[in-house]
Amino acid sequence: MSRQRTLRVWRGDGSSGQFEEYTCDVDEGMVVLDLIHQVQKHHAPDLACRWNCKAGKCGSCSMEINGKPKLSCMTRLSDYEEGAVIQVQPLKTFPIIKDLATDVSWNFRQNERITPFTPPQLPEDGDYRMQQVDVDRVQEFRKCIECFLCQDTCHILRDHEKKEGFVGPRFMIRVAQLEMHPLDTVDRIPATRDEYGSGMCNITRCCTEVCPEHINITDNGIIPMKERVVDRFYDPVTIVLRRVFGWGKRA
Amino acid sequence: MPTDISEIDTITHDVIVLGAGGAGLRAAIECSRQGLDCGVVCKSLLGKAHTVMAEGGAAAALGNADKRDNWKFHFRDTMRGAKFLNQWRMAELHAKEAPDRIRELEAWGAVFDRTKEGLINQRNFGGHRYPRLAHVGDRTGLELIRTLQDKGVHSGLSVHMECTALGLLTDGGRVSGLVCYWRETGRFVIFRAKAIIFATGGFGKAWRITSNSWEYTGDGQRMAYDVGAELMDMEFTQFHPTGMVWPPSVAGILVTEGVRGEGGVLRNSEGKRFMFEYIPERFAPETADSEEEAQRWLDGDDSSRRPPELLTRDVVARAIYNEVKEGRGSKHGGAYLNISHRGEAYIKKKLPSMYHQFKELAEVDITKEPMEVGPTFHYAMGGIRVDHDSQMTNVPGLFACGECAAGLHGANRLGGNSLSDLLVFGRRAGLGAKEFIDANPDLPALDEAQANKILDWAKAPLMRESGENPYVLHDELRDAMTAHVGIWRDEEGLAAGIEVIEQMRARVANVKAHGSSQYNPSWSEALDLDSLLLCAEAVARGAKMRQESRGAHSRVDFQGEREEWGKYNIVIKKGDDGQMSIERVDRGEDPPHLAKIARATLEQLEAGDV
Ligand SMILES: Cc1cc2nc3c(=O)[nH]c(=O)nc-3n(C[C@H](O)[C@H](O)[C@H](O)COP(=O)(O)OP(=O)(O)OC[C@H]3O[C@@H](n4cnc5c(N)ncnc54)[C@H](O)[C@@H]3O)c2cc1C
Ligand code: SF4
Ligand code: SF4
Ligand code: FES
Numbered sequence: 001m002s003r004q005r006t007l008r009v010w011r012g013d014g015s016s017g018q019f020e021e022y023t024c025d026v027d028e029g030m031v032v033l034d035l036i037h038q039v040q041k042h043h044a045p046d047l048a049c050r051w052n053c054k055a056g057k058c059g060s061c062s063m064e065i066n067g068k069p070k071l072s073c074m075t076r077l078s079d080y081e082e083g084a085v086i087q088v089q090p091l092k093t094f095p096i097i098k099d100l101a102t103d104v105s106w107n108f109r110q111n112e113r114i115t116p117f118t119p120p121q122l123p124e125d126g127d128y129r130m131q132q133v134d135v136d137r138v139q140e141f142r143k144c145i146e147c148f149l150c151q152d153t154c155h156i157l158r159d160h161e162k163k164e165g166f167v168g169p170r171f172m173i174r175v176a177q178l179e180m181h182p183l184d185t186v187d188r189i190p191a192t193r194d195e196y197g198s199g200m201c202n203i204t205r206c207c208t209e210v211c212p213e214h215i216n217i218t219d220n221g222i223i224p225m226k227e228r229v230v231d232r233f234y235d236p237v238t239i240v241l242r243r244v245f246g247w248g249k250r251a
Numbered sequence: 252m253p254t255d256i257s258e259i260d261t262i263t264h265d266v267i268v269l270g271a272g273g274a275g276l277r278a279a280i281e282c283s284r285q286g287l288d289c290g291v292v293c294k295s296l297l298g299k300a301h302t303v304m305a306e307g308g309a310a311a312a313l314g315n316a317d318k319r320d321n322w323k324f325h326f327r328d329t330m331r332g333a334k335f336l337n338q339w340r341m342a343e344l345h346a347k348e349a350p351d352r353i354r355e356l357e358a359w360g361a362v363f364d365r366t367k368e369g370l371i372n373q374r375n376f377g378g379h380r381y382p383r384l385a386h387v388g389d390r391t392g393l394e395l396i397r398t399l400q401d402k403g404v405h406s407g408l409s410v411h412m413e414c415t416a417l418g419l420l421t422d423g424g425r426v427s428g429l430v431c432y433w434r435e436t437g438r439f440v441i442f443r444a445k446a447i448i449f450a451t452g453g454f455g456k457a458w459r460i461t462s463n464s465w466e467y468t469g470d471g472q473r474m475a476y477d478v479g480a481e482l483m484d485m486e487f488t489q490f491h492p493t494g495m496v497w498p499p500s501v502a503g504i505l506v507t508e509g510v511r512g513e514g515g516v517l518r519n520s521e522g523k524r525f526m527f528e529y530i531p532e533r534f535a536p537e538t539a540d541s542e543e544e545a546q547r548w549l550d551g552d553d554s555s556r557r558p559p560e561l562l563t564r565d566v567v568a569r570a571i572y573n574e575v576k577e578g579r580g581s582k583h584g585g586a587y588l589n590i591s592h593r594g595e596a597y598i599k600k601k602l603p604s605m606y607h608q609f610k611e612l613a614e615v616d617i618t619k620e621p622m623e624v625g626p627t628f629h630y631a632m633g634g635i636r637v638d639h640d641s642q643m644t645n646v647p648g649l650f651a652c653g654e655c656a657a658g659l660h661g662a663n664r665l666g667g668n669s670l671s672d673l674l675v676f677g678r679r680a681g682l683g684a685k686e687f688i689d690a691n692p693d694l695p696a697l698d699e700a701q702a703n704k705i706l707d708w709a710k711a712p713l714m715r716e717s718g719e720n721p722y723v724l725h726d727e728l729r730d731a732m733t734a735h736v737g738i739w740r741d742e743e744g745l746a747a748g749i750e751v752i753e754q755m756r757a758r759v760a761n762v763k764a765h766g767s768s769q770y771n772p773s774w775s776e777a778l779d780l781d782s783l784l785l786c787a788e789a790v791a792r793g794a795k796m797r798q799e800s801r802g803a804h805s806r807v808d809f810q811g812e813r814e815e816w817g818k819y820n821i822v823i824k825k826g827d828d829g830q831m832s833i834e835r836v837d838r839g840e841d842p843p844h845l846a847k848i849a850r851a852t853l854e855q856l857e858a859g860d861v
Pocket of ligand 2: 208
């Protein structure tokens with residue numbers, strides 16, 4: 001690896017800005033976030049950038065690296081050709097605060113719209129019981145580190161007009177996780193269609209491709225939720241049976 | 252020039268919780284449940300606090316994985332791991348209440364790994380007699396924080412994110428508020444409250460090699476100290492035996508103890524399983540003495556003893572350090588940790604993030620080859636001194652819980668005991684605040700002169716014409732602490748460390764943050780330096796005073812535990828002259844009903860004799 005690397009960084013706030021280039025010394029094994037820290041230390045002390053764990057666990061350091069939504073702490077410089085400039089810019093879907101930091105508060109508001117987990121009464125002996133096979137899928141969704149890379153890449157959210165109609169892939173799997181939780185008692189299907197906007201997703205799978213936790217967002221989360229919605233609302237046979245026999249949501 | 256305080260936004264709550272990690276969120280949820288109007292303030296976004304990084308699990312004697320376990324064993328393990336320097340009552344409460352706190356998390360939506368019977372599964376960890384850690388693969392902290400976050404969102408909390416606290420305000424000795432600034436705009440804000448709970452975490456960022464994140468600068472310890480709170484056990488800083496050592500840019504990142512809990516084996520460059528050489532006398536009766544016995548234990552044989560890799564962290568960290576020093580280190584100066592014998596499928600299921608971490612950051616496939624690991628600064632056992640039951644400090648209305656508080660872990664914390672600590676004492680701090688507010692229902696007054704002093708200090712690095720680079724100063728401090736106040740300490744090195752810290756103080760007073768106040772990392776870096784220096788100094792002075800080796804504190808010049816020192820905790824506070832005052836505080840008599848349990852043999856406990 002060459003001993004120096006050039007980083008092109010977007011500098012600016014919500015109203016204006018431009019790319020600037022900085023060249024720094026680098027060490028073996030460095031990731032893009034290390035290079036940003038070098039820039040802060042030697043060239044641009046006030047360069048804004050979020051990070052916490054530097055180990056791919058907290059989802060703070062999301063940005064677009066050479067146009068791709070990625071965690072900067074898990075992206076190695078050696079992934080890019082020697083001598084090539086690496087370009088970093090803030091997530092496009094959310095308003096820019098400054099430099100690489102964006103205002104992701106919209107996501108926190110979506111989470112608040114989701115009805116909380118509601119378990120049944122605790123059994124007499126004080127322990128809930130669930131089998132591992134029944135929670136494997138739920139655990140897959142709970143791996144989410146809220147990096148919002150999937151939200152950034154989803155074309156529905158990128159198109160700001162439609163944003164209010166769809167909670168986005170991150171929160172679709174949050175709902176799916178609750179829906180598939182063996183203990184949850186809430187009927188989440190109507191809200192999935194009416195409030196969270198499951199119908200808007202057209203299964204492009206872009207979200208799944210960028211997820212650093214390798215969660216199969218579309219096939220394991222969104223598609224099964226769409227199927228449950230269809231089952232409930234568009235299948236007259238199910239609807240009649242449900243009326244007659246009072247079937248529960250997992251009937 | 253004094254700022255007109257009336258122009259600064261003021262937000263009032265019954266109680267302010269500073270910190271949104273496990274301890275802060277659990278405390279805040281309790282406050283809300285008690286009917287208090289609660290505001291949570293944190294430096295980062297919600298869900299990103301240090302707790303999210305915790306991997307291995309949360310210790311609680313649920314008795315799911317081994318029926319024999321109960322609170323007495325957990326209590327005994329905690330006391331012994333801490334070398335009997337922790338607070339008896341806190342260790343008792345922790346061991347007794349942890350199971351309920353874990354079950355409660357499940358009722359709030361956490362999904363732990365399961366046993367065959369469908370109960371919460373538990374894994375083995377260093378120093379724990381039985382498999383005791385409730386876990387979710389190797390991402391238990393994420394599960395914990397997300398569960399509390401989702402619960403909190405619907406508990407009526409007001410969360411003030413990316414808001415950094417600068418200093419505490421008091422009114423007649425009682426805490427009255429916090430001066431903070433919003434990261435996004437750089438604007439100041441004052442929070443007023445009847446009680447304040449600190450849950451601000453540790454201070455590992457004063458060391459070069461550390462598993463800690465940028466938030467770990469010891470702000471809570473510094474702010475509390477400034478208003479007269481006592482710090483205790485600061486000399487006990489835990490070096491986790493297994494941090495990554497290669498490549499250099501990731502050195503220090505944690506490799507969970509879960510790897511050893513799942514059967515990981517440590518070897519030196521000669522291929523020798525060296526931990527058998529380092530078994531302390533106190534643990535010899537409970538530790539395997541051959542590779543065959545260790546293997547039988549791993550295969551589930553109840554009558555075999557635990558492998559020496561699962562000795563407490565202080566022991567394993569010193570052993571690795573020693574192997575390297577004596578020339579038997581791995582290629583890049585660590586030890587080899589191998590788990591590949593457990594097979595690819597098992598490793599990917601039980602240790603998925605370790606698999607990814609090594610694959611992506613070091614190009615090592617842990618299902619096929621060993622990892623290189625070495626000690627990394629990990630955890631602060633010491634911190635703000637609190638009352639055992641209520642978590643209140645000696646400053647009325649100020650509470651502390653989680654890693655920023657002291658008392659539960661003494662000279663050495665057992666793995667998994669932090670996550671359970673956050674839940675048990677987070678809740679207790681909430682109850683303590685409620686009790687305090689019931690007795691003191693008035694909102695204390697706001698002292699403008701105090702607020703102005705904090706604001707002047709905070710603005711100075713931005714206003715200065717020129718000065719030193721805060722990033723460079725921070726780097727220097729980290730190198731000095733790793734060199735002088737590391738895993739092995741001696742009189743000379745500690746004195747040198749204290750000197751460096753003192754010299755730095757003058758330089759920090761002249762540090763310059765370039766740019767505006769808006770989302771400016773160099774400004775926060777500049778302000779963090781004061782907190783880092785305070786904690787660094789307290790650790791160094793405490794370490795110099797404690798002339799013995801106990802738990803995580805190892806003195807080359809005073810090897811071995813000294814009975815005399817087992818009677819004292821070291822307490823640090825701001826003296827009347829503004830200088831750091833340090834004293835030994837007598838621990839008093841051991842409470843007989845608890846000492847009986849802690850000092851019992853395993854056979855006595857297992858037979859139910861105690
Ligand atoms: C990699 C790693 C793995 C670990 N694994 C385990 C494990 O398996 N089991 C276990 O028991 N323990 C583990 N630990 C230890 C454990 O995770 C921590 O001790 C624990 O999470 C600390 O929690 P806390 O709530 O006290 O603080 P934190 O979670 O660190 O939260 C601190 C909060 O305070 C806020 N804060 C701090 N200063 C300020 C300020 N000035 N203004 C505003 N807000 C502020 C921060 O923003 C943050 O929200 C691990 C630690 C690490 C680093
Ligand atoms: S699959 Fe659906 S949610 Fe995912 S990116 Fe495409 S449209 Fe968005
Ligand atoms: S689902 Fe994946 S990409 Fe989306 S926020 Fe969670 S971790 Fe990130
Ligand atoms: S810094 Fe935590 S994921 Fe990158």
